[in-house]
Amino acid sequence: MEYNWNIAFTYTLANEPFELGSLGAGTVFAEGVRVVTEKQERSTGEEIQLSAEPAPGAEGLFPVARKVQLTVSVRGSDLEGVMLNGYQSWTETRERDPGDLPRRLRSLFRPWINKYLLRRYGDAWFTGDHFPRGEYHGFSWALLRFGSHSLLLGGLSENGGFSRIRWKPEASGRGGKLIFEPELSEAPISGVRQLLHVALLQGREEELFHQWAALAGISLPEAVRGASPVSGWTSWYDYYEKVTEKDVLKVLDSWGRLNLPGTCMQIDDGWQHRVGDWLKVKDTFPRGMGPLAEDIRRAGREPGLWLAPFVAEEASELFQDHRDWFLLGKNGEPLAAGYNPFNWSGRFYALDYRHPDVRNYLRRVFKTVVGEWGFRLLKLDFLYAAVLDVPHGYTRGGAMREAMEFIREISADARILGCGVPLLSAAGLVDYCRIGGDVGLSWEDRRLEALAYPERVSTLNSLRNCISRRGLDGVLFGNDPDVFILRDWNCSLKEPEKYTLFLCNNIFGSLLFTSDDPGMYTAETLALFRSAFPMRRKEHLSVDRIGERYQVRFSIGRLQYTALINLEERHHRFELPPGLHYGAATGFRRGGEVELKGRSSACFLAVGDEGISIAGSTGQLFPGSEIERFQVQDDEVSMEISPEAVCEGEIYLRLPMHLKGCTINGTPFTGEDKVDFNLVVIPKSHLR
Ligand code: 9PG
Numbered sequence: 027m028e029y030n031w032n033i034a035f036t037y038t039l040a041n042e043p044f045e046l047g048s049l050g051a052g053t054v055f056a057e058g059v060r061v062v063t064e065k066q067e068r069s070t071g072e073e074i075q076l077s078a079e080p081a082p083g084a085e086g087l088f089p090v091a092r093k094v095q096l097t098v099s100v101r102g103s104d105l106e107g108v109m110l111n112g113y114q115s116w117t118e119t120r121e122r123d124p125g126d127l128p129r130r131l132r133s134l135f136r137p138w139i140n141k142y143l144l145r146r147y148g149d150a151w152f153t154g155d156h157f158p159r160g161e162y163h164g165f166s167w168a169l170l171r172f173g174s175h176s177l178l179l180g181g182l183s184e185n186g187g188f189s190r191i192r193w194k195p196e197a198s199g200r201g202g203k204l205i206f207e208p209e210l211s212e213a214p215i216s217g218v219r220q221l222l223h224v225a226l227l228q229g230r231e232e233e234l235f236h237q238w239a240a241l242a243g244i245s246l247p248e249a250v251r252g253a254s255p256v257s258g259w260t261s262w263y264d265y266y267e268k269v270t271e272k273d274v275l276k277v278l279d280s281w282g283r284l285n286l287p288g289t290c291m292q293i294d295d296g297w298q299h300r301v302g303d304w305l306k307v308k309d310t311f312p313r314g315m316g317p318l319a320e321d322i323r324r325a326g327r328e329p330g331l332w333l334a335p336f337v338a339e340e341a342s343e344l345f346q347d348h349r350d351w352f353l354l355g356k357n358g359e360p361l362a363a364g365y366n367p368f369n370w371s372g373r374f375y376a377l378d379y380r381h382p383d384v385r386n387y388l389r390r391v392f393k394t395v396v397g398e399w400g401f402r403l404l405k406l407d408f409l410y411a412a413v414l415d416v417p418h419g420y421t422r423g424g425a426m427r428e429a430m431e432f433i434r435e436i437s438a439d440a441r442i443l444g445c446g447v448p449l450l451s452a453a454g455l456v457d458y459c460r461i462g463g464d465v466g467l468s469w470e471d472r473r474l475e476a477l478a479y480p481e482r483v484s485t486l487n488s489l490r491n492c493i494s495r496r497g498l499d500g501v502l503f504g505n506d507p508d509v510f511i512l513r514d515w516n517c518s519l520k521e522p523e524k525y526t527l528f529l530c531n532n533i534f535g536s537l538l539f540t541s542d543d544p545g546m547y548t549a550e551t552l553a554l555f556r557s558a559f560p561m562r563r564k565e566h567l568s569v570d571r572i573g574e575r576y577q578v579r580f581s582i583g584r585l586q587y588t589a590l591i592n593l594e595e596r597h598h599r600f601e602l603p604p605g606l607h608y609g610a611a612t613g614f615r616r617g618g619e620v621e622l623k624g625r626s627s628a629c630f631l632a633v634g635d636e637g638i639s640i641a642g643s644t645g646q647l648f649p650g651s652e653i654e655r656f657q658v659q660d661d662e663v664s665m666e667i668s669p670e671a672v673c674e675g676e677i678y679l680r681l682p683m684h685l686k687g688c689t690i691n692g693t694p695f696t697g698e699d700k701v702d703f704n705l706v707v708i709p710k711s712h713l714r
Contacts, residue, residue, distance in 0.1 A: 110164025280545025302338025462491030
């Protein structure tokens with residue numbers, strides 16, 4: 027792989043345009059400006075900055091920066107994938123083949139798009155619908171994959187403005203141009219102003235994200251540093267806006283009765299009288315929210331609540347009484363952020379978070395929710411609405427960051443789950459963040475897919491985002507892949523689809539919620555649900571992709587796993603690496619061809635082949651991962667399983683041929699002859 031870059035800078039002086047092209051590292055004096063481009067070597071690549079100031083002697087002229095474009099020309103015969111990050115949480119994001127360009131919102135469906143104000147959920151609202159043909163665009167970072175080696179182009183000053191990144195493939199499919207364009211303030215330049223700041227890093231994907239965040243000065247909130255995934259329940263994906271206090275109590279009771287280790291019970295949209303009227307609770311929550319939060323806490327779980335602080339429904343009292351608290355559209359009327367006649371009363375509008383009365387109102391709301399009612403996790407949604415319009419002198423990215431800082435401040439010590447938000451604006455401020463669109467009750471929404479609406483509710487899209495934004499997890503925040511669904515009521519997902527969703531969420535996510543009531547599961551489904559506990563951190567992730575077939579490698583502690591994921595419609599053959607594997611569904615098998623039906627997936631533990639090693643277990647999504655401590659000395663094993671392992675079953679150990687048995691925590695066990703190894707089977711009950 028090779029690349030080179032150059033920068034073009036356009037500015038105006040007294041409205042007259044000037045353009046400087048092909049800038050490399052160095053200083054340039056031009057009409058009225060001095061431009062400095064710097065390049066600093068970093069351990070895995072380089073950091074590039076450009077700043078401008080009025081030229082000596084031209085101080086009174088105040089140049090205005092109009093456009094900065096960093097063009098990186100990339101070539102490599104092994105270029106396998108290009109991933110540009112979508113605008114906000116819900117926006118479709120996936121690695122594509124270099125020449126595969128996404129479809130744009132279809133104009134054929136314009137009446138529909140207009141009626142539902144679909145452009146306003148994404149960047150089409152401000153970037154326009156009509157991108158030049160032959161390119162693809164995204165925001166904040168791009169990742170190009172050359173086999174297991176990647177190139178990351180990432181903005182380092184996203185708090186100052188959103189950066190837009192475009193990809194223009196070459197016809198050969200072996201290269202193309204990445205064009206990085208930061209959003210610029212229209213304020214005239216009076217002193218030194220930094221206009222561009224990016225990192226261009228190469229290496230193993232995982233390291234690249236850590237280094238990018240370090241260079242950008244983003245630090246992960248304390249609560250998620252090194253933490254295990256958080257599990258729990260959210261009301262949305264079964265009860266939707268019809269959720270009641272009774273439903274919440276019933277699920278809380280199931281969780282307790284079944285002794286499930288889930289930690290969080292999050293009440294989603296549907297508790298408030300209207301979106302915007304947060305201090306008026308619906309009468310389906312007759313005791314109000316405080317006593318319910320108290321019940322959840324007393325049951326040993328963490329109470330969570332959904333709010334959409336920057337929007338209000340047209341029918342809300344907030345909107346009716348305070349129209350002047352809202353952002354205004356070009357016509358001078360309040361600016362609608364969307365139209366939702368399904369769950370809400372219709373249009374909803376964007377609040378002006380800068381308005382002092384709005385800030386006071388939101389402060390009061392958050393103080394009530396956190397301080398009085400006692401909610402500990404706030405799912406804050408539809409945050410993108412804060413920057414549907416920005417005042418003169420602001421950048422959209424700068425305003426979004428300011429809005430997020432305000433949210434962080436008024437949330438006090440509660441944890442935040444961000445949703446519907448541009449990801450870099452949330453980085454370091456929210457504990458968890460939704461990194462994909464909503465999971466649906468079927469695999470794909472064919473109608474919205476035909477529209478090419480990137481923020482649509484779609485299980486398939488949610489999975490794409492979950493896989494492609496994996497690098498952010500534990501770097502910017504804990505990734506929330508949205509829920510998994512295992513139930514067999516109120517859902518038309520098929521068994522393999524549900525399993526794929528369950529597996530992907532558990533591999534890539536740090537917040538693992540479902541909306542199911544486990545008390546209503548069949549014995550078999552309950553066992554599957556239990557198989558995810560203990561929820562442990564997945565490390566050293568690497569992903570290979572052909573079409574929409576993924577081979578994922580990761581480790582949990584010292585155990586290594588391979589997951590094969592087929593998001594395509596058709597069945598496909600995958601290649602499992604050589605060696606002995608144990609699959610939850612298949613038992614022991616050697617590497618080689620594995621056939622997977624469409625929309626299905628499988629996960630295998632790599633069985634070690636030295637000495638006595640963990641060879642699998644029953645009842646676990648990730649076999650063997652329930653073993654917390656494992657020490658071997660000659661033929662003596664001492665081991666423990668996690669108290670959070672709630673599945674019954676057996677643990678398997680592989681013994682080399684010459685060992686006929688071993689002792690486990692002092693008790694002798696004899697191996698069964700399996701041709702080229704001996705297998706010891708230990709009931710989990712023996713280890714508790
Ligand atoms: C509550 C829900 C849930 C869900 C959120 C958000 O029209 N749209 O594009 C659209 C996308 C997502 C969405 C609603 C509308 O869902 O992601 O988890 O909290 O709000 O209303």
